[in-house]
Amino acid sequence: QVQLVESGGGLVQTGESLPLSCTASEFAFDCNAMIWVRQAPGNQREAVAGIGSDGSSHVATFMKGRVTVSSDNPKNTAYLKIQAVRPEDTAVYYCAGDTVMLGFSGYLGAWTFWGQGTQVTVSS
Numbered sequence: 001q002v003q004l005v006e007s008g009g010g011l012v013q014t015g016e017s018l019p020l021s022c023t024a025s026e027f028a029f030d031c032n033a034m035i036w037v038r039q040a041p042g043n044q045r046e047a048v049a050g051i052g053s054d055g056s057s058h059v060a061t062f063m064k065g066r067v068t069v070s071s072d073n074p075k076n077t078a079y080l081k082i083q084a085v086r087p088e089d090t091a092v093y094y095c096a097g098d099t100v101m102l103g104f105s106g107y108l109g110a111w112t113f114w115g116q117g118t119q120v121t122v123s124s
Contacts, residue, residue, distance in 0.1 A: 002025060002097060003025035003113075003115075004025075004096070004097060004115035005022070005115055006022050006093060006094065006095050006116070006118040007021050008021050009118030009119045011122075011123060013122070014122055014123065016085055017082065017083050018082045018122075019079065020080040020081070020093055020095075020120075021079055022036070022077065023075075023077050024076040024077070024078075030099045031097030031113065032053040032099060033097065033103075034050055034071065034096065034098075035048075035051075035058075035096050035105075035111055036050060036069060036080045036093060036094070036095055037096060037108060038094070038120075039092050039117075041090075041091075047106045048080065049063060049068075051069055051071055051078065053101050053103055054103065056103075057070075058104050066082055066083045066084055067081065067082050069081075078095060078097075080093070080095075086122060087122045087124045089120065092118065094115055094116075094118075095114075096113060096114045097113045099112070
């Protein structure tokens with residue numbers, strides 16, 4: 001069973017950068033793709049960015065220019081960095097992975113393994 005744990009959330013000021021990490025259990029980078037997802041209060045979960053099975057990066061249109069996504073497989077860790085955060089970035093941020101993903105999918109139901117999420121609160 002793949003286990004994913006997000007870290008790096010907390011309270012940040014508008015305009016700061018926000019680095020998040022997603023660390024996988026021992027065998028989890030058998031995950032060949034991963035995605036970062038967020039859920040703001042009262043909203044549905046939405047994809048933010050991810051890495052496909054071919055190593056390609058994918059960023060949601062509404063986040064382009066502010067987000068970088070990367071992974072370090074020897075460390076079993078994936079990263080998300082949001083530049084110049086805004087109050088509307090306040091959400092619980094989740095990482096998810098899959099071991100058999102073909103390419104990349106923005107459909108959240110396609111992802112098998114999920115972390116518990118980390119709360120990010122952006123103050124104005």
